[in-house]
Amino acid sequence: MALPLDGIKVVEYCSVLAGPCAAMLLADLGAEVIKVEPPGTGDSARQLSPAFPDSDGLSLGFLTFNRNKRSILLDVYKPKGLEVAHRLTRWADVMVINMRVGSPDRLGIGYEQLAKINPRLVYASMTSLGEKGPEATLPGFDIVTQARSGVMEVHRPADRPPVNTSLFNFDMANAMLAAYGTAVALLDRVRTGKGQKVEVNLLQSSIMLHAIQMTRAIPVDQEPVPPALAPAYPSKGGGLPNRLPTIYPCSDGRYILFMMPAGRWPVFCRALGLNDLGKDPTLQDGNARNARAQEIYDVLSRRFATKPAAEWEAILKAADQVASVVKHLEEVYDDPQVVANEMITTFDQPGFQHVTAINTPVRLSASAGEARIRRPAPTLGQHTQEILQELGYTDEQIVELAAEEILG
Amino acid sequence: MTLPLEGLKVIEFGSVLAGPCAAMHLADQGAEVIKVEPPEGDPARYYAPSFANGLSLAFFTFNRNKRSVVLNLRHPKGLAAVHRLAQWADVVVINMKTGSPERLGIGYEQLAAVNPRIIYASMTYAGERGPEAFLPGIDIVTQARSGILEHHQPPGQAPRTSLFFNFDMANAILAVYGVTLAMLERQRTGKGQKIEVSLLQSAMMMHSTQLTRATPLDQKPVPHAEGPAYPSRLPPDALPSIYQCKDGLYIFFSLPGERWERFCRILGLDKLADDPEYKDPIKRNQHAKGLAKVIADRLATKPAEEWEKMLKADGHVVNVVRRMTDVYDDPQVIANKMITTYEQPGFYPVTTVSTPLWLSATAEEYRFHRPAPLLGEHTFEVLLEMGYSDEDLAEMAAEQVLGQ
Numbered sequence: 021m022a023l024p025l026d027g028i029k030v031v032e033y034c035s036v037l038a039g040p041c042a043a044m045l046l047a048d049l050g051a052e053v054i055k056v057e058p059p060g061t062g063d064s065a066r067q068l069s070p071a072f073p074d075s076d077g078l079s080l081g082f083l084t085f086n087r088n089k090r091s092i093l094l095d096v097y098k099p100k101g102l103e104v105a106h107r108l109t110r111w112a113d114v115m116v117i118n119m120r121v122g123s124p125d126r127l128g129i130g131y132e133q134l135a136k137i138n139p140r141l142v143y144a145s146m147t148s149l150g151e152k153g154p155e156a157t158l159p160g161f162d163i164v165t166q167a168r169s170g171v172m173e174v175h176r177p178a179d180r181p182p183v184n185t186s187l188f189n190f191d192m193a194n195a196m197l198a199a200y201g202t203a204v205a206l207l208d209r210v211r212t213g214k215g216q217k218v219e220v221n222l223l224q225s226s227i228m229l230h231a232i233q234m235t236r237a238i239p240v241d242q243e244p245v246p247p248a249l250a251p252a253y254p255s256k257g258g259g260l261p262n263r264l265p266t267i268y269p270c271s272d273g274r275y276i277l278f279m280m281p282a283g284r285w286p287v288f289c290r291a292l293g294l295n296d297l298g299k300d301p302t303l304q305d306g307n308a309r310n311a312r313a314q315e316i317y318d319v320l321s322r323r324f325a326t327k328p329a330a331e332w333e334a335i336l337k338a339a340d341q342v343a344s345v346v347k348h349l350e351e352v353y354d355d356p357q358v359v360a361n362e363m364i365t366t367f368d369q370p371g372f373q374h375v376t377a378i379n380t381p382v383r384l385s386a387s388a389g390e391a392r393i394r395r396p397a398p399t400l401g402q403h404t405q406e407i408l409q410e411l412g413y414t415d416e417q418i419v420e421l422a423a424e425e426i427l428g
Numbered sequence: 429m430t431l432p433l434e435g436l437k438v439i440e441f442g443s444v445l446a447g448p449c450a451a452m453h454l455a456d457q458g459a460e461v462i463k464v465e466p467p468e469g470d471p472a473r474y475y476a477p478s479f480a481n482g483l484s485l486a487f488f489t490f491n492r493n494k495r496s497v498v499l500n501l502r503h504p505k506g507l508a509a510v511h512r513l514a515q516w517a518d519v520v521v522i523n524m525k526t527g528s529p530e531r532l533g534i535g536y537e538q539l540a541a542v543n544p545r546i547i548y549a550s551m552t553y554a555g556e557r558g559p560e561a562f563l564p565g566i567d568i569v570t571q572a573r574s575g576i577l578e579h580h581q582p583p584g585q586a587p588r589t590s591l592f593f594n595f596d597m598a599n600a601i602l603a604v605y606g607v608t609l610a611m612l613e614r615q616r617t618g619k620g621q622k623i624e625v626s627l628l629q630s631a632m633m634m635h636s637t638q639l640t641r642a643t644p645l646d647q648k649p650v651p652h653a654e655g656p657a658y659p660s661r662l663p664p665d666a667l668p669s670i671y672q673c674k675d676g677l678y679i680f681f682s683l684p685g686e687r688w689e690r691f692c693r694i695l696g697l698d699k700l701a702d703d704p705e706y707k708d709p710i711k712r713n714q715h716a717k718g719l720a721k722v723i724a725d726r727l728a729t730k731p732a733e734e735w736e737k738m739l740k741a742d743g744h745v746v747n748v749v750r751r752m753t754d755v756y757d758d759p760q761v762i763a764n765k766m767i768t769t770y771e772q773p774g775f776y777p778v779t780t781v782s783t784p785l786w787l788s789a790t791a792e793e794y795r796f797h798r799p800a801p802l803l804g805e806h807t808f809e810v811l812l813e814m815g816y817s818d819e820d821l822a823e824m825a826a827e828q829v830l831g832q
Contacts, residue, residue: 024609025609037637068658069659070656070657072642072644074646075644081658084636084658085636131788150764153762155740155759158745159745161745163682164680164681164747167747167749170752170753170754171592171752172680173751173752174592174752175580177582180582181670181672182678182749183670184662184669185580186658186659186660186662187579187635187638188635188637189635192633193597193634196602196633200601200604200605201787203612204432204433204457204787205787205789206608206612207432207608208432210615212789214789216787216789217786217788218788220784220785221764223760223764223766224764224784224785225784227755227761227767228784229592229594230592231490231597231780232485232489232490232593233591233592234489236780237479237483237775237776237778238775239774240774244776246756247756247779248754250779251477252477252752252753253475253486253489255592257588257589259588265586267586267587267588269586275586275587277571277572277577277587278569279566337560340564342563344569346572346577346578346581348575348578349574349635349639350575352574352575352632353639356560357558357559357561358555360555361554361555361557361558361628361629363555363632364639371644372642372645373645373649375640375641376640376652379629381602381629381632382605383606383623383624384606384609384621384622385536385623386613386621
């Protein structure tokens with residue numbers, strides 16, 4: 021039994037979240053990933069808090085995205101370091117890089133430069149704001165993209181300043197798109213024999229996540245208006261007084277959320293022990309319920325306040341309703357579906373108890389029995405020697421490189 | 429020049445978001461997608477804002493580049509037509525409740541029996557195993573289940589769901605990543621397989637930073653909820669990064685340590701820039717309240733865009749807190765064609781988000797080759813391609829196999 025990317029060789033020049041995550045998605049599915057880290061502290065994720073002081077540069081952030089890789093420490097700024105990079109390029113099928121626009125070319129590891137060395141190379145380039153345009157060379161991160169994409173403004177609590185989230189959804193979407201694009205390019209390569217460049221960027225990935233709110237269409241029998249002025253799919257849910265809320269506090273202070281698909285009102289009410297409400301002929305229609313949202317809200321609030329949220333969740337689920345307690349992040353570990361489907365896994369990491377991590381988020385039946393996590397996260401430069409030997413350097417050459425501080 | 433997935437044949441049994449979005453990602457790269465809809469059609473056709481003929485903004489977002497076929501799967505001839513399509517197809521994309529595909533006769537095993545090469549991307553709510561596998565579920569309830577809703581809950585207020593369907597979107601991308609991997613594998617093995625993704629798993633992947641836990645061997649293991657976690661919020665005592673400017677707009681900046689001095693100089697706060705006390709970020713957090721006041725007072729003296737321009741010119745990570753509609757005018761969005769339009773009969777060109785990745789070998793060909801289809805627009809055309817005769821089709825139509 022093999023993994024789909026068995027035999028595919030990847031060189032990664034990435035730091036922090038999105039880039040390493042993309043390379044990890046490839047590694048999880050069988051690719052052999054060599055992570056090239058700069059001198060000093062390597063991938064800056066190694067320094068992010070919470071970190072583990074005696075662990076040789078293993079922080080929680082680093083452990084999240086770097087299992088299944090080997091690490092080589094290399095100073096690509098030096099000519100001999102660049103030479104090693106070129107050798108790695110000849111070895112590789114794929115390169116994943118997240119650097120500021122312009123930096124790879126200055127270093128000599130831009131796509132055009134490396135495609136000359138290896139025309140079969142698939143080069144996944146991940147930037148913040150795209151590679152064209154007046155601000156292409158600005159630094160960018162997930163959080164500032166929240167401001168730029170409009171998401172921060174939408175999430176703003178009423179009458180309060182905006183807040184940012186550190187959940188990094190845009191980084192993650194960017195990583196997933198980079199992995200998909202890489203896979204598509206590898207498939208294309210089977211037909212054409214050639215590699216190509218794959219480009220993704222944070223801003224594009226972020227607006228993809230709310231593509232539905234960005235789409236605009238005007239029938240030809242109406243006046244055209246600029247997209248910003250055209251009707252849009254809603255980005256904020258309505259609440260009282262015009263819409264019946266679907267989140268209620270329960271007796272234990274926890275909240276329950278449920279969905280109200282059309283036609284389920286009588287069943288829903290019966291599950292709550294509110295038969296009369298469910299049978300009320302004037303409330304069978306969603307619009308009618310919204311018109312009396314405050315009144316119904318009061319009835320439901322009183323009812324939900326009589327039991328803990330988890331009990332209501334069980335009752336509603338037993339009636340085939342869509343419902344969930346509004347959970348804390350950490351409660352996910354005990355979710356019976358998470359457990360049954362192995363969505364969380366652990367892996368061995370030298371010096372640690374098992375590391376708990378998200379399992380590879382795609383299941384492929386032909387390799388379902390194969391372990392996805394085959395290596396722990398590497399310490400900085402842990403495999404430099406080994407890899408250089410595999411690339412054909414002699415021991416003497418390696419000693420020389422080390423002496424010239426090419427290897428850190 | 430050919431698109432990379434040209435020649436790939438996809439059947440989509442998708443409804444609303446995740447399934448249709450996944451099939452769209454394949455279609456955008458050149459795959460031929462046949463969207464099989466029940467007689468009522470994909471519910472997204474009727475989501476507000478909607479238009480005549482079963483077209484809506486939600487439907488436009490995810491259904492360009494496809495043909496639509498209506499088949500009544502509850503009728504044996506409808507199911508037979510699906511099996512014929514399955515013989516033609518390389519890929520099936522489906523987002524249904526666990527168990528439903530099998531009841532309809534379109535589960536993986538059933539279609540693989542018809543075509544062992546089929547690659548079947550199954551997208552569910554909470555996975556296909558476990559006590560709740562058969563429950564219905566959507567993005568919004570996954571927000572509650574995964575902890576995201578609680579995370580966003582404003583203090584002292586009830587949680588509010590988000591209408592950003594990030595988990596559906598992530599689910600779609602992961603599904604097509606799996607499909608492409610399975611295509612690569614099929615080159616080697618000649619066989620198809622089943623791909624499984626779920627909203628709950630995709631949700632957790634989206635915040636994997638906060639869910640990873642590790643304990644060094646020389647410490648005592650503790651339950652996950654008690655172990656150190658990557659922060660999901662700025663610590664309360666940190667220097668704030670969002671301030672209101674003179675025109676009422678807010679500005680956000682991210683302040684890695686070494687930019688502090690230059691940041692202060694741009695703001696005209698030279699004394700602060702020169703003060704050795706604040707060079708250390710830990711010290712800055714200790715004085716966060718006082719510093720925040722100085723910065724806030726200063727930022728309130730000019731409009732947000734003016735500050736943004738100055739700070740960007742000096743290479744800082746900064747942006748005005750924009751509305752979503754401002755994105756259309758964002759110079760980066762324009763220069764990199766992140767928003768595009770496509771032709772849709774009866775409409776001015778529809779504005780939407782471009783295919784979110786570029787492949788250099790085909791970048792110039794990135795245009796949508798089909799508009800979003802009307803319900804069942806291509807039923808006859810497709811079934812004729814599958815070898816049905818005009819008489820067959822007339823019969824099936826009469827028996828309501830092809831919708832009303």
